[in-house]
Amino acid sequence: xxxxxxxxxxxxxxxxxxxxxxxxxxxxxxxxxxxxxxxxxxxxxxxxxxxxxxxxxxxxxxxxxxxxxxxxxxxxxxxxxxxxxxxxxxxxxxxxxxxxxxxxxxxxxxxxxxxxxxxxxxxxxxxxxxxxxxxxxxxxxxxxxxxxxxxxxxxxxxxxxxxxxxxxxxxxxxxxxxxxxxxxxxxxxxxxxxxxxxxxxxxxxxxxxxxxxxxxxxxxxxxxxxxxxxxxxxxxxxxxxxxxxxxxxxxxxxxxxxxxxxxxxxxxxxxxxxxxxxxxxxxxxxxxxxxxxxxxxxxxxxxxxxxxxxxxxxxxxxxxxxxxxxxxxxxxxxxxxxxxxxxxxxxxxxxxxxxxxxxxxxxxxxxxxxxxxxxxxxxxxxxxxxxxxxxxxxxxxxxxxxxxxxxxxxxxxxxxxxxxxxxxxxxxxxxxxxxxxxxxxxxxxxxxxxxxxxxxxxxxxxxxxxxxxxxxxxxxxxxxxxxxxxxxxxxxxxxx
Amino acid sequence: xxxxxxxxxxxxxxxxxxxxxxxxxxxxxxxxxxxxxxxxxxxxxxxxxxxxxxxxxxxxxxxxxxxxxxxxxxxxxxxxxxxxxxxxxxxxxxxxxxxxxxxxxxxxxxxxxxxxxxxxxxxxxxxxxxxxxxxxxxxxxxxxxxxxxxxxxxxxxxxxxxxxxxxxxxxxxxxxxxxxxxxxxxxxxxxxxxxxxxxxxxxxxxxxxxxxxxxxxxxxxxxxxxxxxxxxxxxxxxxxxxxxxxxxxxxxxxxxxxxxxxxxxxxxxxxxxxxxxxxxxxxxxxxxxxxxxxxxxxxxxxxxxxxxxxxxxxxxxxxx
Numbered sequence: 001x002x003x004x005x006x007x008x009x010x011x012x013x014x015x016x017x018x019x020x021x022x023x024x025x026x027x028x029x030x031x032x033x034x035x036x037x038x039x040x041x042x043x044x045x046x047x048x049x050x051x052x053x054x055x056x057x058x059x060x061x062x063x064x065x066x067x068x069x070x071x072x073x074x075x076x077x078x079x080x081x082x083x084x085x086x087x088x089x090x091x092x093x094x095x096x097x098x099x100x101x102x103x104x105x106x107x108x109x110x111x112x113x114x115x116x117x118x119x120x121x122x123x124x125x126x127x128x129x130x131x132x133x134x135x136x137x138x139x140x141x142x143x144x145x146x147x148x149x150x151x152x153x154x155x156x157x158x159x160x161x162x163x164x165x166x167x168x169x170x171x172x173x174x175x176x177x178x179x180x181x182x183x184x185x186x187x188x189x190x191x192x193x194x195x196x197x198x199x200x201x202x203x204x205x206x207x208x209x210x211x212x213x214x215x216x217x218x219x220x221x222x223x224x225x226x227x228x229x230x231x232x233x234x235x236x237x238x239x240x241x242x243x244x245x246x247x248x249x250x251x252x253x254x255x256x257x258x259x260x261x262x263x264x265x266x267x268x269x270x271x272x273x274x275x276x277x278x279x280x281x282x283x284x285x286x287x288x289x290x291x292x293x294x295x296x297x298x299x300x301x302x303x304x305x306x307x308x309x310x311x312x313x314x315x316x317x318x319x320x321x322x323x324x325x326x327x328x329x330x331x332x333x334x335x336x337x338x339x340x341x342x343x344x345x346x347x348x349x350x351x352x353x354x355x356x357x358x359x360x361x362x363x364x365x366x367x368x369x370x371x372x373x374x375x376x377x378x379x380x381x382x383x384x385x386x387x388x389x390x391x392x393x394x395x396x397x398x399x400x401x402x403x404x405x406x407x408x409x410x411x412x413x414x415x416x417x418x419x420x421x422x423x424x425x426x427x428x429x430x431x432x433x434x435x436x437x438x439x440x441x442x443x444x445x446x447x448x449x450x451x452x453x454x455x456x457x458x459x460x461x462x463x464x465x466x467x468x469x470x471x472x473x474x475x476x477x478x479x480x481x482x483x484x485x486x487x488x489x490x491x492x493x494x495x496x
Numbered sequence: 497x498x499x500x501x502x503x504x505x506x507x508x509x510x511x512x513x514x515x516x517x518x519x520x521x522x523x524x525x526x527x528x529x530x531x532x533x534x535x536x537x538x539x540x541x542x543x544x545x546x547x548x549x550x551x552x553x554x555x556x557x558x559x560x561x562x563x564x565x566x567x568x569x570x571x572x573x574x575x576x577x578x579x580x581x582x583x584x585x586x587x588x589x590x591x592x593x594x595x596x597x598x599x600x601x602x603x604x605x606x607x608x609x610x611x612x613x614x615x616x617x618x619x620x621x622x623x624x625x626x627x628x629x630x631x632x633x634x635x636x637x638x639x640x641x642x643x644x645x646x647x648x649x650x651x652x653x654x655x656x657x658x659x660x661x662x663x664x665x666x667x668x669x670x671x672x673x674x675x676x677x678x679x680x681x682x683x684x685x686x687x688x689x690x691x692x693x694x695x696x697x698x699x700x701x702x703x704x705x706x707x708x709x710x711x712x713x714x715x716x717x718x719x720x721x722x723x724x725x726x727x728x729x730x731x732x733x734x735x736x737x738x739x740x741x742x743x744x745x746x747x748x749x750x751x752x753x754x755x756x757x758x759x760x761x762x763x764x765x766x767x768x769x770x771x772x773x774x775x776x777x778x779x780x781x782x783x784x785x786x787x788x789x790x791x792x793x794x795x796x797x798x799x800x801x802x803x804x805x806x807x808x809x810x811x812x813x814x815x816x
Contacts, residue, residue, distance in 0.1 A: 006630040215672075477641060479647065480644070
């Protein structure tokens with residue numbers, strides 16, 4: 001079972017909707033939880049036991065923290081210390097499961113991981129930390145917590161939601177509404193369009209280039225890398241559309257994970273628009289704790305004494321930034337390419353941070369309009385290179401392969417060789433992928449301007465409205481990259 | 497009242513969609529190549545072979561990517577003087593093999609047809625074999641799902657890039673892969689009595705292909721290319737059993753120690769396919785086997801095959 005299969009959107013989801021609607025409102029959460037666990041079971045079978053264990057640990061940790069707060073005679077720092085110990089045990093237990101399943105392979109010990117462990121573990125940590133911080137009340141109903149951790153559309157690829165965002169709406173058993181179903185399915189359809197029409201169409205070229213780059217001219221390698229970036233965006237954001245659309249069907253607002261990332265101003269802005277929920281999670285649970293940690297403050301103080309405030313003001317944010325990007329890299333997997341990927345963005349964002357003010361001053365002095373067309377174009381080109389080089393290393397099997405590919409792009413680039421390269425895509429595939437990308441780009445431009453395309457379509461007269469949706473459905477059916485000659489690619493981010 | 501209105505709208509929308517699917521299925525309906533899985537590849541291959549001189553090919557190689565990675569016709573000609581063509585296509589199903597052979601036999605009279613056996617386990621269904629059961633259901637009921645990729649043919653017929661164009665392939669269907677990614681899995685052909693059954697329609701198509709070859713006085717030979725990722729002793733046993741029952745030759749190169757495959761250097765993808773270094777070893781081995789077993793003539797000095805000689809010169813540049 002996977003979100004991009006029609007079995008999910010046309011069989012599993014309607015069956016859950018029907019049962020959900022037939023169940024009395026008070027116990028609808030049970031139907032939803034049953035659907036969550038069946039979905040999990042269909043993919044990971046008996047490994048669901050680890051999901052249940054994580055849920056239990058999280059619940060108990062929250063309850064114990066609440067108990068200590070209410071009943072412990074300790075106050076002030078002593079109380080914080082007690083809470084911290086309980087939180088530490090909870091985090092070690094849930095994070096420990098993630099480490100065992102995901103990272104022990106570094107030492108040659110391999111286990112098949114439960115699906116979504118990277119995602120629900122982050123949700124367990126955020127919940128326990130929020131209870132520790134007192135920003136949410138410890139959950140008394142284990143069903144509500146279990147629903148929050150295991151909601152079936154989120155389990156494979158996120159988005160990583162917070163307890164305060166989804167736990168209560170999920171539990172409330174809100175009645176299904178026609179508007180939500182229609183809008184939810186429209187979003188699912190848009191996700192299928194991106195995945196089946198564009199991402200899976202580009203996949204053969206990406207596989208060919210990354211598995212045999214030595215056989216290609218630098219121009220073809222560059223095209224393969226750009227195709228991978230586009231494939232990843234279409235695939236991940238497309239799956240997010242399916243996931244968020246599913247939530248919408250049940251009236252649940254799941255957090256957005258993408259916000260037109262290619263319109264970003266720089267690398268840090270890109271990461272505020274790409275895999276948003278991972279970024280905000282790392283900000284709240286890594287960046288702030290590290291930058292406010294006593295040892296970091298101490299170092300900043302000593303730097304201030306030696307080098308002045310101009311330098312010391314960067315110490316805490318830079319230490320925190322380093323931890324964020326190291327965590328980001330490691331979260332993606334136990335491989336040097338991921339750590340390199342994280343460090344790549346750390347260096348870039350660090351440079352952006354320290355050069356931001358001087359660049360601004362320089363522009364003012366020289367009367368350069370930073371919002372002018374030329375600057376925007378330059379920024380766009382810079383971001384294009386930054387993102388594609390990052391994705392090259394992210395997808396490469398080793399850092400050495402990444403550099404080797406990069407060397408080929410810059411050292412052996414002959415545009416004339418591109419037409420002779422066999423990238424596994426015929427002229428129709430290339431043309432169709434191009435048209436699909438342009439359509440997504442246009443929709444992204446409208447979204448960037450704050451226009452809701454679905455609302456616009458919904459405001460059309462019925463024949464026109466239906467015509468639009470029929471056209472999208474038929475384009476997916478007729479032009480989708482499935483069946484003979486194509487391979488439907490598994491969801492990329494479900495593997496992380 | 498509002499709910500009823502929405503229900504009516506929904507039913508109306510779905511009915512409209514149903515009618516559209518029926519209409520599109522009428523458009524995406526095939527008169528020929530009905531039982532072909534990958535029409536585009538099949539047509540391309542038929543057109544390629546069509547570009548060859550009539551009755552010039554002695555051996556045809558069929559199968560999936562194992563086939564076009566392992567057998568190098570230009571090398572076979574330059575070292576043994578046998579003309580051949582790789583009719584293998586990516587993920588080829590036996591239904592496609594059958595159609596290709598049926599068409600190729602109209603212009604060629606090969607003495608031997610070689611089928612690489614990895615495709616036996618792909619099944620031979622012409623449609624509806626993904627792991628998406630709803631998609632399979634729809635594929636079996638609406639031909640627009642099965643033949644949707646035919647839009648390329650429609651567009652091609654307007655742009656002049658459509659099918660039917662003879663396209664000569666100098667490497668005779670072989671695809672050169674020079675990259676190296678070693679196989680580190682150790683010994684893989686562990687002798688056993690187990691058999692891994694073919695999908696049922698594989699038997700149907702194998703029988704059809706055998707009959708087609710017999711009708712054209714062509715010998716059928718099954719070859720399993722070296723591939724630790726794909727091949728097992730249980731698969732070997734099943735192929736051997738069918739070959740023995742049908743009195744067809746079978747050569748499992750995974751069991752040939754004297755082939756000399758070095759899994760550190762001769763595979764491009766960790767033991768899935770051989771690279772060009774491996775293909776040379778495979779081609780030399782089967783070249784000797786074909787000469788000896790089927791008595792194929794050496795055509796290197798024949799004037800009619802001068803263009804083959806030219807192509808073979810290019811073969812020596814393949815490693816560069």
